[in-house]
């Protein structure tokens with residue numbers, strides 16, 4: 001059994017942006033079989049698995065913006081003015097742990113791995129990949 005790690009840097013261009021990172025992760029996998037942890041080192045971003053369908057991705061943005069709206073005032077805005085970005089990140093997840101088979105992510109047919117920017121644009125968002133397997 002071995003443990004391998006890599007990091008992936010992403011520049012984002014919009015305040016809210018969903019980026020499919022499935023192929024980038026597949027390129028960096030260097031175990032044949034095991035598990036991979038995909039972790040974003042930022043508290044205003046997320047890592048999720050879902051379907052890469054453009055309407056659905058718009059629906060996610062719409063839903064998050066309707067749950068966490070400008071109707072309310074948020075305490076964190078007193079110091080940092082990005083409470084909504086953090087709150088959206090709380091509702092999603094900062095990591096996913098996924099199976100690896102034959103050197104690739106073992107996803108379902110309609111599944112992709114996404115990095116979600118919630119407070120962009122930002123330079124060099126860092127995602128850590130940790131693989132355990134053989």
Ligand code: ZN
Pocket residue numbers: 076080081082083086
């Ligand atoms: Zn903040």
